[in-house]
Amino acid sequence: MSSKRFFFSFYERASQSFHDCPSLAKLLIFTVTVSSGSLVAYSDSKAYSGISDAVPSDTGNKKKKVLVLGTGWAGTSFLKNVDSSLYDVQVISPRNYFSFTPLLPSVTCGTVEARSIVEPIRNIIRKKSGEIKYWEAECIKIDAKNKKVHCRSNQDANSEAREEFLVDYDYLVIAMGARANTFNTPGVEEHCHFLKEVEDAQNIRRSVIDCFERASLPTLTEEERMRNLHFVVVGGGPTGVEFAAELHDFIREDLVKLYPIIQDQVKITLLEAGDCILNMFDKRITAFAEDKFQRDGIDLKLGSMVVKVTENTISTKERSGDISSVPYGMVVWSTGIGTRPVVMDFMREIGQTNRRVLATDEWLRVDGCDNIYALGDCATINQRKVMVRAIFFLLCDRLLVGLL
Amino acid sequence: MSSKRFFFSFYERASQSFHDCPSLAKLLIFTVTVSSGSLVAYSDSKAYSGISDAVPSDTGNKKKKVLVLGTGWAGTSFLKNVDSSLYDVQVISPRNYFSFTPLLPSVTCGTVEARSIVEPIRNIIRKKSGEIKYWEAECIKIDAKNKKVHCRSNQDANSEAREEFLVDYDYLVIAMGARANTFNTPGVEEHCHFLKEVEDAQNIRRSVIDCFERASLPTLTEEERMRNLHFVVVGGGPTGVEFAAELHDFIREDLVKLYPIIQDQVKITLLEAGDCILNMFDKRITAFAEDKFQRDGIDLKLGSMVVKVTENTISTKERSGDISSVPYGMVVWSTGIGTRPVVMDFMREIGQTNRRVLATDEWLRVDGCDNIYALGDCATINQRKVMVRAIFFLLCDRLLVGLL
Numbered sequence: 001m002s003s004k005r006f007f008f009s010f011y012e013r014a015s016q017s018f019h020d021c022p023s024l025a026k027l028l029i030f031t032v033t034v035s036s037g038s039l040v041a042y043s044d045s046k047a048y049s050g051i052s053d054a055v056p057s058d059t060g061n062k063k064k065k066v067l068v069l070g071t072g073w074a075g076t077s078f079l080k081n082v083d084s085s086l087y088d089v090q091v092i093s094p095r096n097y098f099s100f101t102p103l104l105p106s107v108t109c110g111t112v113e114a115r116s117i118v119e120p121i122r123n124i125i126r127k128k129s130g131e132i133k134y135w136e137a138e139c140i141k142i143d144a145k146n147k148k149v150h151c152r153s154n155q156d157a158n159s160e161a162r163e164e165f166l167v168d169y170d171y172l173v174i175a176m177g178a179r180a181n182t183f184n185t186p187g188v189e190e191h192c193h194f195l196k197e198v199e200d201a202q203n204i205r206r207s208v209i210d211c212f213e214r215a216s217l218p219t220l221t222e223e224e225r226m227r228n229l230h231f232v233v234v235g236g237g238p239t240g241v242e243f244a245a246e247l248h249d250f251i252r253e254d255l256v257k258l259y260p261i262i263q264d265q266v267k268i269t270l271l272e273a274g275d276c277i278l279n280m281f282d283k284r285i286t287a288f289a290e291d292k293f294q295r296d297g298i299d300l301k302l303g304s305m306v307v308k309v310t311e312n313t314i315s316t317k318e319r320s321g322d323i324s325s326v327p328y329g330m331v332v333w334s335t336g337i338g339t340r341p342v343v344m345d346f347m348r349e350i351g352q353t354n355r356r357v358l359a360t361d362e363w364l365r366v367d368g369c370d371n372i373y374a375l376g377d378c379a380t381i382n383q384r385k386v387m388v389r390a391i392f393f394l395l396c397d398r399l400l401v402g403l404l
Numbered sequence: 405m406s407s408k409r410f411f412f413s414f415y416e417r418a419s420q421s422f423h424d425c426p427s428l429a430k431l432l433i434f435t436v437t438v439s440s441g442s443l444v445a446y447s448d449s450k451a452y453s454g455i456s457d458a459v460p461s462d463t464g465n466k467k468k469k470v471l472v473l474g475t476g477w478a479g480t481s482f483l484k485n486v487d488s489s490l491y492d493v494q495v496i497s498p499r500n501y502f503s504f505t506p507l508l509p510s511v512t513c514g515t516v517e518a519r520s521i522v523e524p525i526r527n528i529i530r531k532k533s534g535e536i537k538y539w540e541a542e543c544i545k546i547d548a549k550n551k552k553v554h555c556r557s558n559q560d561a562n563s564e565a566r567e568e569f570l571v572d573y574d575y576l577v578i579a580m581g582a583r584a585n586t587f588n589t590p591g592v593e594e595h596c597h598f599l600k601e602v603e604d605a606q607n608i609r610r611s612v613i614d615c616f617e618r619a620s621l622p623t624l625t626e627e628e629r630m631r632n633l634h635f636v637v638v639g640g641g642p643t644g645v646e647f648a649a650e651l652h653d654f655i656r657e658d659l660v661k662l663y664p665i666i667q668d669q670v671k672i673t674l675l676e677a678g679d680c681i682l683n684m685f686d687k688r689i690t691a692f693a694e695d696k697f698q699r700d701g702i703d704l705k706l707g708s709m710v711v712k713v714t715e716n717t718i719s720t721k722e723r724s725g726d727i728s729s730v731p732y733g734m735v736v737w738s739t740g741i742g743t744r745p746v747v748m749d750f751m752r753e754i755g756q757t758n759r760r761v762l763a764t765d766e767w768l769r770v771d772g773c774d775n776i777y778a779l780g781d782c783a784t785i786n787q788r789k790v791m792v793r794a795i796f797f798l799l800c801d802r803l804l805v806g807l808l
Contacts, residue, residue: 096617115517122662136617153621155614165623210559213500213540217557219569258526 063088067149067169069139071098071121074376075175079121084130090167094138094154096121099198105242107201108208109250114198139176140164142346144369147172171371174343174358178377181338187309192333195239204332208247211329212259227327229266232314234306235335236270236277241289243332244270248296268298269326271316273305273335282397343378356380467492471553471573473543475502475525478780479579483525488534494571498542498558500525503602509646511605512612513654518602543580544568546750548773551576575775578747578762582781585742591713596737599643608736612651615733616663631731633670636718638710639739640674640681645693647736648674652700672702673730675720677709677739686801747782760784 064087068075071093082089097118106112125132141150148168180194193204208231214220215228233244248268256263270277270293276286277293277300293300303319315325339347339356350368352359358374359367359382366372367382468491472479475497486493501522510516529536545554552572584598597608612635618624619632637648652672660667674681674697680690681697681704697704707723719729743751743760754772756763762778763771763786770776771786 096613110519113517113519115514120662126661126664135621137621153618153623155618163623165621167622209500214557214559217539217541217569218571219557219567257530258524260530 064170066171068173070175070177071095072177078173084128084132089132091134092137092139092151096136104195104201105246108204109246114202139342174374175376176340176378178337179340181336185306188333191309192331195332195334207330215262226265228329230328231268232328232331233270234333236272240334241277244268244298248298270300271304272302337377468574470575472577474579474581475499476581482577488532488536493536495538496541496543496555500540508599508605509650512608513650518606543746578778579780580744580782582741583744585740589710592737595713596735599736599738611734619666630669632733634732635672636732636735637674638737640676644738645681648672648702652702674704675708676706741781
């Protein structure tokens with residue numbers, strides 16, 4: 001859910017750079033997030049059509065191995081575009097499907113079924129001209145020196161499958177994405193829901209209903225009932241704002257019919273540490289969303305930084321320095337993304353310290369490495385193109401304002 | 405999934421006996437289970453229309469309390485038919501929805517989405533003329549002497565909601581169903597999937613894909629791969645047979661496309677302790693199903709009783725007395741239903757020992773109790789009607805044969 005979606009994608013470059021014929025990328029996604037819902041225009045990237053009938057000359061008859069880590073936006077876009085007849089392509093990811101993340105907030109409330117926003121990665125790769133292998137496993141270490149990746153199955157049920165295995169490569173494409181960023185706030189991992197994966201959305205859905213069922217029990221005091229019906233969203237980015245809006249609509253339009261007695265006790269609070277929500281957009285979008293939230297009765301607390309979460313309460317530090325605790329029924333934590341540990345280890349290994357994500361050149365080649373490419377949320381291009389991207393950002397922003 | 409579905413239902417009698425005007429029940433369900441799928445004809449029972457505008461005379465102005473335990477077929481049918489304007493009706497069940505169990509085997513393979521076979525109980529009760537209260541909790545003890553039921557919330561996340569609470573009643577309707585019967589076979593609870601609840605079906609679905617993903621990993625030996633792709637179904641009743649057939653179709657029609665390399669290593673085994681599968685039906689149905697299984701390559705082992713299940717192997721005792729163990733990837737246990745512990749405790753309390761389920765008279769009143777009714781899988785009528793039911797059974801059986 002990063003702001004990268006607002007740009008013309010550079011994902012295809014990695015595959016195209018193999019052919020030395022870069023062309024304008026075809027992936028364009030606009031996500032407009034406002035309180036009343038979301039508009040998603042998704043133009044699927046088309047498979048690269050310039051199939052060459054000769055294997056690269058320097059390899060003789062043996063195809064070079066391309067190893068892709070990840071099946072998210074970046075990895076899947078690459079897979080759709082790579083010419084698998086020229087390379088021996090392998091994919092490794094703990095998730096055997098691609099998920100359309102912009103619709104995740106809608107899955108939390110059942111507006112969209114989880115099944116509708118996923119596509120098995122095996123379905124995607126079997127449409128390619130050459131065979132692509134997929135293994136459901138987690139990459140636990142990248143060994144750039146020996147051109148090997150250490151992997152482990154992510155199924156814990158079976159000990160034999162947990163065995164570590166090595167996969168070697170000629171070209172490595174790192175598209176492992178990111179993880180939810182907790183800023184090391186105590187209690188977040190244990191007590192908060194994230195909204196990054198399909199499972200997260202399904203857990204939130206169950207949790208909302210659980211809160212309502214708990215609040216309906218005859219044993220609870222009024223205070224406990226209020227606590228169970230207090231939904232807190234942390235983070236005023238597109239995901240948090242959209243989830244708060246979806247939850248509000250779900251409660252006001254659907255749940256009130258099923259739980260009529262307790263409808264007046266429901267409260268939604270959105271906590272944002274900054275000065276405004278949706279701060280990456282034009283101010284008019286922010287103002288519109290804030291105004292809509294006020295009308296909807298969603299309690300928006302700006303300048304409110306979460307310092308601790310316990311089983312039943314969430315503590316925030318206000319601008320004044322005061323720390324206050326409020327009881328909650330469910331917290332959804334959506335404060336942006338952080339680096340995955342395995343990527344962090346790899347960055348340390350190649351000397352890219354003091355960075356948030358992997359730095360690449362404009363051809364998505366990881367700085368300081370041979371034949372390693374990185375794309376998506378785990379990478380950033382640190383050269384020239386920055387200006388072009390800034391211009392696109394402004395253009396897209398203008399366009400979004402026009403759409404509202 | 406009991407054979408009760410083959411009869412005209414007596415469920416409505418419990419509500420109608422309050423009015424002393426029994427009429428022919430309206431719930432009729434036919435489930436024909438054959439290897440190629442299932443035909444389900446479900447005629448929904450209609451709400452009882454004889455609404456009286458006076459509360460029962462003996463209670464004065466205060467309505468009598470009717471407490472219903474369970475939201476399965478029996479409980480839901482009762483709720484649809486009870487005149488809630490005459491009684492103060494309360495429902496307690498750990499499951500806040502009714503599920504259409506005949507379609508559960510289809511949920512295991514994604515033919516039907518779980519959401520499509522459930523209906524929130526709150527949706528059902530809000531359509532009634534009088535208010536019906538629902539609490540998501542488990543009944544842990546029935547205290548017939550004091551006309552009270554001990555309940556506890558089934559959510560473990562929150563300690564305060566786990567508190568036990570008492571609900572009193574004037575009339576109690578026990579419709580708690582049954583649980584999967586393991587015959588105390590060691591290892592079944594720990595290592596087998598059941599197919600009784602919606603969650604079971606969803607777990608099986610995940611587990612099948614997990615087996616295929618595990619089998620695709622490069623680290624596995626050929627033997628381990630074969631083990632992971634060995635699916636065992638225990639029990640040759642309608643549920644087991646239908647699941648085996650669904651799984652076969654799912655693998656042959658869908659999964660082969662996604663996992664083409666390992667398709668020849670898949671094996672499905674159906675273990676049945678008796679002489680034939682589907683022994684409650686006419687022999688021609690049994691023969692048809694057995695023949696179809698043979699053509700489909702499903703390994704049917706008759707006279708094979710499971711004696712032990714470990715993490716990776718399932719041990720069976722053959723007719724000859726030999727015990728053999730085979731490795732498996734997933735086991736689905738579907739050998740019929742057993743009594744729930746709380747019902748067993750209650751039976752002991754009221755002196756109904758040495759029985760499998762609660763015995764009632766023809767008006768569904770529990771023998772030896774006042775104002776307690778029992779219906780569905782947790783009860784059986786032990787008088788007169790037995791002959792009528794036997795005739796209906798034969799009639800239905802004939803009809804089913806005609807439908808094939």
